[in-house]
Amino acid sequence: MSDSKEARKYLDMDLLRFTTAGSVDDGKSTLIGRLLYDSKQIFDDQMEAIEESSRKKGDEYTNLALLTDGLSAEREQGITIDVAYRYFSTPNRKFIIADTPGHVQYTRNMVTGASTANLAIILVDARNGVIEQTCRHSFIASLLQIKHIVLCVNKMDLVDYREEQFEKIKAQFREFSSKLDVPDIHYIPISALYGDNVVDKSDKMDWYDGGTLLYTLENVQVDSDYNHVDSRFPVQWVTRPQSTEYPDYRGYAGRVAGGVFKPGDEIIALPSGFTSKIDSVETFENEEDEVFSPMSITMTLENDIDISRGDMIAKPDNQPNVGQDIDLMICWLNKKPLQPGGKYAIKHTTQEARCIIKEVKYKVNINTLHRAEGDKEIGLNDIGRIQIRTTQPLFYDSYKRNRTTGSLILIDEYTNETVGAGMIL
Known part of the structure; x- marks a missing residue:
């Protein structure tokens, strides 16, 4: 397959944005490090640097948390302070991870990281069960309309991989989450330190018959999370290229915020209330038959009407x-x-x-x-x-x-x- 076809295939892959949350020392950064390491997403020189750092500190195991804790203050204190974004992909999907802080004083950073996420991984220490921070982060995920939560019960190695401990925590969270607006919740027992049920199935928890964390991330369905009913297009920029080939070109650029737009559709511009029809919808590469959220596009109309940055293009029969x-x-x-x-x-x-x-x-x-x-x-x-x-x-x-x-x-x-x-x- 040519390089251009490979690139096209990569660009067309489904994207999942997810965030991690949990209390301090629940192992969020270690989990992300394990996910990246076991899915072969780490460069050799990165891994060598982390292994060397772990050896100098006398750590028994390679500290995979160093892959995400990038600030010097984070490394010194052993906690996550800022939101760390990481990108990786598998043959099935692309991912953007927001590794967010667990400490209560950094709740605002968790809000920032979760605001664009499709899914939230909430970690719970298997020894402690559901605690105040678990409830806090779950509520924020619900408030931010994250439709999918994966409750990872981490450090199962410290409770001898006992099924009854996992089921106890699962019952605790089910009772609390019944008050939340989250339709899809998965429960996975893991050990981020040893990699149990992160990328590979654990042979120490044969009582668990669900999927691994990576399998869940690859297969969770998020297409229906976007609103494809209410057509909304906030205008970010009016494009008027000074071109002899297209002297009268006027396009409206931005990102589709909802619904579907097609050439020939009737539209209304707000606040003016003027109406027109769509002449074309274009992405960076070519004209499209239809566009939808969250695509970035340029739209042209059949006739010129007064539209500027901050205006909203919608359908006359379905207005905001x-x-x-x-x-x-x-x-x-x-x-x-x-x-x-x-x-x-x-x-x-x-x-x-x-x-x-x-x-x-x-x-x-x-x-x-x-x-x-x-x-x-x-x-x-x-x-x-x-x-x-x-x-x-x-x-x-x-x-x-x-x-x-x-x-x-x-x-x-x-x-x-x-x-x-x-x-x-």
């Missing part, structure tokens, strides 16, 4: 909500607490606006999932429900229906820091 008073769940990411009545800049799809915090309705106790209606101070790593009013209308769907058009970020206008991540209700 339009409004300025927005209810949302907010994950607070900044040391300075949310200010009731405060003013913030916001970014929503390709729109930019400003807003005022009209009301803080309640804060969520992440461990019990109860609403703390008397406690309305939203500080670092807190999650609560608020209402904002924006300076101009947003074109939005609920986050549950569409993660792209249902999400926004709040920005401190003075420091330009992203202070909150919001999910529209």
Whole structure:
């Protein structure tokens, strides 16, 4: 097969984005290192450097966590602080891993890593079972509309690979997860240190008849997770190439946020309300018969209408909500607490606006999932429900229906820091 065909095959492969979460020392970085190592995704020089580092420290085993813990502070403290992204592929699928911190003070980093994930791997120490951080990370995964969770009961080697311990933890998590909005949950007993049930089936747990972690990642179905019903195209850029060949060319570039668009489809542009028909939809390489989320495209229309960055192209009979008073769940990411009545800049799809915090309705106790209606101070790593009013209308769907058009970020206008991540209700 030619190089171009190989490249085309690789580009067309299905992509799974997944995140790891768990408490400190549950073995997240070791698990990712094991996954990369056993699936032959490590360069020889990388492996030699890690083996040398492990030898110098006197470690009995090669410390595979060093493959993902890239910051010097992470190596010194033995914990993950920042979100580490890793990329690998198998013959069946491409993967992007977000290895996120387990410590409660880095919850905001976990939110960042999980915001684009299709699946969350949540690790539990087989000796400790379901703990506070397990509940916290599972709730965040549910809040972020991650449809698939894999609960990996790690360090099974430290409980003699006992089935009853695995079943006990499985029952604990099932009781808690019944309160969550996660339709697909898998349970896998593993030992990241020794590689049991990570890439290869373990011969020490013959009582477990399920698939390995890699098999689960390769075969979980995520196509239906995207909204292919509500057609949404936030315009990111208007392209007007100064070309003698195409002097009147006007294209609208961006990423499809939902639904399907085809040449000949009637569309409506918001906020103007002008209508037209699609003339063509193009990717980087060629014109397409149809495009859908999450493809990046350029769209041309049959007639010129006033469209600019921040506008939304939709179907006339299926339009998004339009409004300025927005209810949302907010994950607070900044040391300075949310200010009731405060003013913030916001970014929503390709729109930019400003807003005022009209009301803080309640804060969520992440461990019990109860609403703390008397406690309305939203500080670092807190999650609560608020209402904002924006300076101009947003074109939005609920986050549950569409993660792209249902999400926004709040920005401190003075420091330009992203202070909150919001999910529209």
